[in-house]
Amino acid sequence: MTDKIAYVAVENALLHFDNAFSYRIPEGMPVQAGCRVAMPFGRGDSKRQGIVLGLGEEDADDLKTVSELLDDEPVLNDEMLKMCSFIKSHCFCTYYDAVKAMLPAGINYRLSLEYSVSADLGDRFYDLSDEYRRIVTIIRSKNNKVEKHHLLQELGYADSSLLDQMEAEGILFKNDAALRRIGDKTIKMIRLSDDAETLLQGMKLSAKQESVIDLLSTVGSASVKEVCYYTGVTTSVPDTLVRKNIAVYYDDEVFRVPRSSVSDKREITLTEEQQKAYDELSTLYHSDKPEVSLLYGITGSGKTSVFFKLIEQASNDGKDVILMVPEIALTPQMIAMFRAHFGDKVAVFHSALSLGERLDEYKRVSRGIAKIAVGTRSAIFAPFQNLGLIIMDEEQEHTYKSESKPRFNTKELAKFRCSYHKALLLFSSATPSVETYYYANEGRYHKHVLTRRYGTATLPDVVIADMNEEIEVGNTGVFSNILLQNIEENLDNGKQSILLLNRRGYNSYVTCNSCREPLTCPNCSISLTYHSANNRMMCHYCGYSVPYRTECPTCHSHSLRLRGTGTQRAEVEIAQIFPQARILRMDTDTTMTRSSHEKKLTAFANGEYDILVGTQMVAKGLDFPNVTLVGVLNADHMLYLDDYRSYENTFSLLTQVVGRSGRGKDKGRAIIQTYTPENPIIALAARQDYDAFYNAEIGIRKAMLYPPFASICMVGFVGENAKQTEGAAFAFTKQMTQLLQTEFTDIPLRVLGPSQAAVFKVSNKYRFKLILKCRNDSRFREMLARMLVQFSSNREFGNVTVYADMDPLSL
Ligand SMILES: Nc1ncnc2c1ncn2[C@@H]1O[C@H](COP(=O)(O)OP(=O)(O)OP(=O)(O)O)[C@@H](O)[C@H]1O
Numbered sequence: 001m002t003d004k005i006a007y008v009a010v011e012n013a014l015l016h017f018d019n020a021f022s023y024r025i026p027e028g029m030p031v032q033a034g035c036r037v038a039m040p041f042g043r044g045d046s047k048r049q050g051i052v053l054g055l056g057e058e059d060a061d062d063l064k065t066v067s068e069l070l071d072d073e074p075v076l077n078d079e080m081l082k083m084c085s086f087i088k089s090h091c092f093c094t095y096y097d098a099v100k101a102m103l104p105a106g107i108n109y110r111l112s113l114e115y116s117v118s119a120d121l122g123d124r125f126y127d128l129s130d131e132y133r134r135i136v137t138i139i140r141s142k143n144n145k146v147e148k149h150h151l152l153q154e155l156g157y158a159d160s161s162l163l164d165q166m167e168a169e170g171i172l173f174k175n176d177a178a179l180r181r182i183g184d185k186t187i188k189m190i191r192l193s194d195d196a197e198t199l200l201q202g203m204k205l206s207a208k209q210e211s212v213i214d215l216l217s218t219v220g221s222a223s224v225k226e227v228c229y230y231t232g233v234t235t236s237v238p239d240t241l242v243r244k245n246i247a248v249y250y251d252d253e254v255f256r257v258p259r260s261s262v263s264d265k266r267e268i269t270l271t272e273e274q275q276k277a278y279d280e281l282s283t284l285y286h287s288d289k290p291e292v293s294l295l296y297g298i299t300g301s302g303k304t305s306v307f308f309k310l311i312e313q314a315s316n317d318g319k320d321v322i323l324m325v326p327e328i329a330l331t332p333q334m335i336a337m338f339r340a341h342f343g344d345k346v347a348v349f350h351s352a353l354s355l356g357e358r359l360d361e362y363k364r365v366s367r368g369i370a371k372i373a374v375g376t377r378s379a380i381f382a383p384f385q386n387l388g389l390i391i392m393d394e395e396q397e398h399t400y401k402s403e404s405k406p407r408f409n410t411k412e413l414a415k416f417r418c419s420y421h422k423a424l425l426l427f428s429s430a431t432p433s434v435e436t437y438y439y440a441n442e443g444r445y446h447k448h449v450l451t452r453r454y455g456t457a458t459l460p461d462v463v464i465a466d467m468n469e470e471i472e473v474g475n476t477g478v479f480s481n482i483l484l485q486n487i488e489e490n491l492d493n494g495k496q497s498i499l500l501l502n503r504r505g506y507n508s509y510v511t512c513n514s515c516r517e518p519l520t521c522p523n524c525s526i527s528l529t530y531h532s533a534n535n536r537m538m539c540h541y542c543g544y545s546v547p548y549r550t551e552c553p554t555c556h557s558h559s560l561r562l563r564g565t566g567t568q569r570a571e572v573e574i575a576q577i578f579p580q581a582r583i584l585r586m587d588t589d590t591t592m593t594r595s596s597h598e599k600k601l602t603a604f605a606n607g608e609y610d611i612l613v614g615t616q617m618v619a620k621g622l623d624f625p626n627v628t629l630v631g632v633l634n635a636d637h638m639l640y641l642d643d644y645r646s647y648e649n650t651f652s653l654l655t656q657v658v659g660r661s662g663r664g665k666d667k668g669r670a671i672i673q674t675y676t677p678e679n680p681i682i683a684l685a686a687r688q689d690y691d692a693f694y695n696a697e698i699g700i701r702k703a704m705l706y707p708p709f710a711s712i713c714m715v716g717f718v719g720e721n722a723k724q725t726e727g728a729a730f731a732f733t734k735q736m737t738q739l740l741q742t743e744f745t746d747i748p749l750r751v752l753g754p755s756q757a758a759v760f761k762v763s764n765k766y767r768f769k770l771i772l773k774c775r776n777d778s779r780f781r782e783m784l785a786r787m788l789v790q791f792s793s794n795r796e797f798g799n800v801t802v803y804a805d806m807d808p809l810s811l
């Protein structure tokens with residue numbers, strides 16, 4: 001006899017047992033592919049959640065049975081299920097890792113749905129049927145809150161249809177309790193409770209608790225992250241205060257994406273050049289083949305206008321659109337424009353949304369109310385059915401690559417979705433990644449070019465300031481004389497300036513003048529940075545911090561000295577030189593609360609500040625017509641990293657930041673300060689000559705066998721014991737070599753390492769890496785997946801985590 005079978009992937013699987021497991025479906029249970037189910041798993045038959053990958057029929061005599069159907073409708077459709085397998089095979093993760101990335105976090109915790117009795121049931125209770133009264137009584141006897149799974153068990157029900165019926169009749173309430181409990185990405189705020197003063201009388205407090213209470217009494221409220229930053233405590237201290245009712249947690253005001261009230265409803269008339277690009281793209285969009293295009297246009301050429309028109313077109317055709325941006329907080333202007341034109345058809349996805357909001361936006365998309373998804377990485381999973389167009393703005397940005405499990409590359413997923421829907425994929429940039437530009441030149445992608453700035457604007461004039469010459473004339477400060485002159489001129493003329501310094505904190509490092517040792521983090525092999533805002537020395541990797549002192553921990557002489565410059569120091573120094581200037585600093589230390597980016601950028605746009613100092617977050621995408629000066633305080637910082645992409649990243653950053661200048665009617669200038677003015681990358685960026693940069697770079701890539709001529713795969717090994725971790729790395733390499741010499745002799749591969757990772761120790765864990773220059777095809781992935789599965793079941797290295805990262809951000 002044959003039975004109905006569900007092929008199920010389980011939650012919390014390890015790589016070596018992550019398969020589609022067969023389960024019998026009980027008679028009458030309406031299980032569909034893409035639904036989640038609960039079922040017994042493993043030797044102990046503990047209950048697990050799983051997702052149904054597919055259905056079938058076979059003899060089910062020795063199969064276990066699905067115990068509960070968790071979704072009435074599939075949460076993943078056919079395309080998403082296919083994408084799930086795609087992610088598993090391309091990112092070397094489990095099915096559920098992929099499922100979790102695809103679904104909004106809120107949806108993932110439906111298992112702990114709670115039921116309670118409606119407060120205004122009142123006398124209606126006596127009119128209920130016996131069974132209804134029994135249910136109400138049980139729930140009331142348990143504090144009026146019972147988890148769904150327990151309730152069903154107690155009642156002896158197979159599914160929740162009766163409970164849902166009662167909910168529909170207003171007798172019961174269904175509560176996503178877990179939704180609120182999880183709150184991972186929401187910004188947790190803290191303030192003193194109303195009873196704090198009374199409670200604190202006579203209470204003994206630790207020094208750490210006292211410093212937190214001091215801070216809160218002064219500032220009223222702060223994000224927990226800020227509290228930890230300023231007082232140097234871990235989150236356990238605020239936790240304790242909250243437990244003692246001295247303080248309370250609450251969620252920060254919801255990040256509000258500007259609504260249609262913003263009057264940015266300009267009509268756009270494309271220029272001739274923009275129109276040509278648009279026409280070409282429109283033709284591709286209308287073909288019913290999947291296509292990939294690159295819109296390559298200099299900074300300020302109006303790429304946004306071109307793709308705005310395309311989106312308008314798709315929207316008129318009733319097609320769905322995904323517009324990906326590298327960072328949502330830096331694009332308030334663009335989102336305002338989309339809201340103004342498309343109203344509620346726009347859904348916004350980004351990590352600062354609360355879980356509830358994310359779920360709402362997800363539902364608006366899956367129900368077909370929203371047709372345009374704008375957002376960061378997670379927007380690629382917007383559950384559209386009729387996708388016509390995906391756009392990736394600033395396609396070279398690193399934020400499109402996920403750095404945690406699953407380590408997917410949004411570009412690959414965008415290609416997957418566009419080929420599924422026969423849609424157009426459009427990459428847009430003034431400084432495309434070398435790979436993308438190569439494919440566009442080779443004809444693998446289409447290419448559309450904008451060569452001029454919009455209106456009368458032209459590219460800014462760029463001056464390279466040689467900081468060695470400054471030292472020769474006795475200027476040892478952060479600012480060259482020419483930059484100071486230009487800032488002063490801008491202040492006099494009421495023009496705005498942007499200063500880029502790619503290092504946050506006050507200084508870049510602390511060393512001892514006596515023994516010459518730099519001060520490093522005890523948990524990480526990285527030097528500490530002094531922060532003036534909290535007078536502490538901090539680790540930017542693990543968050544460790546100590547109060548600033550002058551005594552060297554190695555030789556105990558009082559000779560610690562601060563060296564180098566970070567954004568905090570630049571802000572202080574510029575304020576000393578120009579006391580009248582209104583200065584805004586933006587880096588991850590100043591913008592920890594959710595809405596602050598947006599508020600600050602709006603204030604800057606409104607002319608409330610003269611100078612914006614910041615890290616790379618001020619370098620890209622911003623469009624302020626009154627900015628006529630850009631200063632790069634130290635261009636050398638990124639150039640000499642040991643990474644094949646450091647030239648590309650430096651060129652891109654410099655060209656982009658220079659491109660913020662002179663976008664309005666006044667001519668712009670930019671000054672790049674460097675100690676190595678002879679470096680060709682700096683000269684090329686000064687000329688904003690992407691093509692020349694590309695021609696030089698592609699030669700190097702070819703000679704060195706780097707992307708696009710090979711793919712890079714990094715196998716990472718992380719463990720608490722350095723020796724054991726190293727052992728695992730070597731054992732892995734040895735086993736892989738054997739596999740390559742026997743079964744996979746056809747694979748072209750170059751193996752580098754294993755060796756220590758660039759930052760060897762992070763949070764007390766040691767890291768090794770193995771670099772594979774490979775061809776990323778199914779054969780290679782089969783080999784690597786086999787290795788990872790084999791290793792995941794290897795007890796000897798049970799304490800070492802092994803993972804593979806395709807196209808890693810840095811080596
Ligand atoms: N056709 C148009 N009509 C009206 N304004 C336009 C048009 N094209 C561009 N602009 C304006 O020109 C400015 C620059 O355009 P936009 O920000 O789209 O450039 P971009 O190509 O995205 O530049 P970047 O790569 O530097 O971010 C904006 O203020 C934009 O509103």
Ligand SMILES: [Zn+2]
Binds near residue numbers: 524
């Ligand atoms: Zn650290």
